[in-house]
Amino acid sequence: MNHNPSTSAFFSATEPAAFEVVNEQGKSNVVLVCDHASNRVPACLNKLGLSDSHLADHIGWDPGAAAVARLLAKNLDAPLILSSYSRLVIDCNRPIASSExxxxxxxxxxxxxxQNLSAYERDDRIQNLFIPYHAAIDALLDTRLLSNPQHPALFLSIHSFTPFLFNQQRPWHIGVSHKNDDRFAKNLYSALAQQGDIIVGFNEPYPIEDAFDFSIPTHGETRGLSSAMIEIRQDGLTTQTGIARWAERITQAYRTIEVEY
Ligand SMILES: [Zn+2]
Incomplete structure (x- = not known):
């Protein structure tokens, strides 16, 4: 870790930007984000010293989440912003003051x-990854709200979670969480639960907390947008068929509640 921000570029010429915007002009009321879309590590950080198998594991990203989010963007004609780099480089859904x-x-x-990063090394990741990703979300929301202030906007983040935690099997197939404003999450939860054959968590497997979450509190709550976080269990996302099935379930659930907004 001898990267020196003053003398070398953080990204090589062939590496992607910190974020990707998909379907920017999408007509849907909902704006999608995927904070843990990728397990890519900038070449200058030498894979963080990890093996490829560790980086491919859930600690590096949310497997399957980006694929579901891309299908949702298409199905719903919604704009989507994805982070292009691993949560292990810097977690785009954690406040920068968090130990995580x-x-x-x-x-x-x-x-x-x-381990033992200098202030420069930390700042390099904040300036090159965290800030551009969130600035892109801000800019997209600004543009949409400015162009039509009366137009309602919903904010939805897409994640995936591990089937087991501390050797305990997690019962939910999917979960919907909210923070202060529960309208959107409650509606989504009900519409998913009505599908009947899945166990849907409400504020499970994770609630949204200011100390551990950044995207919903910052972009959703502070703007007064109805916001929700979806978590899909990763064992349902290991095949293209599974990914398509979950995207279709969420699409159907959203369409049944869309009229409310
Ligand atoms: Zn996640």
Missing amino acids: SIPEQSAGIMIPGN
């Missing part, structure tokens, strides 16, 4: 490239 922002370990795995 640049984690020194995750799920018992020590992250060699995150």
Whole structure:
């Protein structure tokens, strides 16, 4: 970790920007984000000292979440912003003051490239990854709200979660969480639960908390947008068929409640 921000570029010429915008002009009321879309690590950080298998595991990203989010963007004609780099480089859904922002370990795995970082090294990741991603979300929401202030806007983040935590099997197939404003999440939860053959968590497997979440509190709540976070269990997302099925379930659920907004 001898990267020096003053003398070298953070990204190489062939690496993607910090974020990707899909279907920017989408007509839907809902804006989608995927904070943990990718397990890519900038080349300058040498895979953070991790093996490819550790980076491919859930500690590096939310497997399947980006694929579902892209299908939702298409099905709903919604704009989508995805982070292009691993949560282990800097977690775009954690406040930068959180100890989990640049984690020194995750799920018992020590992250060699995150040990004893200097203020410069931390700031490099904040300036090159975290800030551009959130600035892109801000800009998209600004543009949509400015162009039509009366137009309602919903904010939905897409995540995936591990089937087991501490050797305990998690019962939910999917979960919907909210923070202060529960309208959108309650409606989505009910519409998913009415599908009948799945276990839907409400504020499970994770509630949204200011200390551990950034996107919904910052972009949704502070703007007064009805917001929700969806978490899909990763064992349902291991095949293209599974990914398409979950995208279709969420699409159907959203369409049944869309009229409310
Ligand atoms: Zn996530």
